[in-house]
Amino acid sequence: MKIREIASLLGADVLCGEQMLDDEVQSACGSDMMSDVLAFVKDQGVLVTGLVNPQVIRTAMMMDMRCVVFVRSKRPTPEMVDLAQEHNIAVLASTSRMYEACGKLYAGGLGNGVCR
């Protein structure tokens, strides 16, 4: 799935990474616990989360993720968006709740990928 399609499925605003919208991602994971993302994620390119702090972006960086989707109308700070931009991570913000956002992406064909 292209990052562009994720944005459109979720009616999400693109906060940074416009140049990546046509990049393909294969799978996603949804979590508010960065500890779990670091422990269980294998090659998911997209992180869906309701947690807002710079560690979310750093976690995505460490896991080589391409895109972070903030749900529940959470808005990252400009510093977080800058950090993501600098490291080539697209940031989307959606009003959907976590369950709904993950459900829409899964139904749209974005799978679990390989977990640990």
Added chain:
Amino acid sequence: MAETLKFHYDVDGDNFTSAGAASVEVKRKLRQLGLDAETIRRVSIAMYEGEINMVVHARGGSADVYVDKDGITIILADRGPGIPDIDLAMQEGYSTAPDNIRALGFGAGMGLPNMKRYTDEMKIDTVLGQGTTVTMKVFIHPANV
């Protein structure tokens, strides 16, 4: 790499917002060196977990990273409270992190086991009341070079 490259970072223990900044820097450096993505990822995750631990559990510390042709050595040293029972601390899910840390997305008790899993060697030296030093090594797999 003929000689050993050395990187040193001070990890601020008063500032959760900046926790992980050293790991980000190391990741950038390893990419510049042209190491393979999987090795970089293992180093990054292990160091990031260790850096977060120093901030959350030990009021900060220092990080030293050495890179030579065989691999990457990460030494995380703090002057925190020490770890009373290493076997217990190594168990998945064991955590003494306070609720405010959990609200920030950490404190699932997966850090130390994760660090062990992503590295080839890991050693914990700890003295109660004096501090903890975690030494981790990731070998560069010949097939990945």
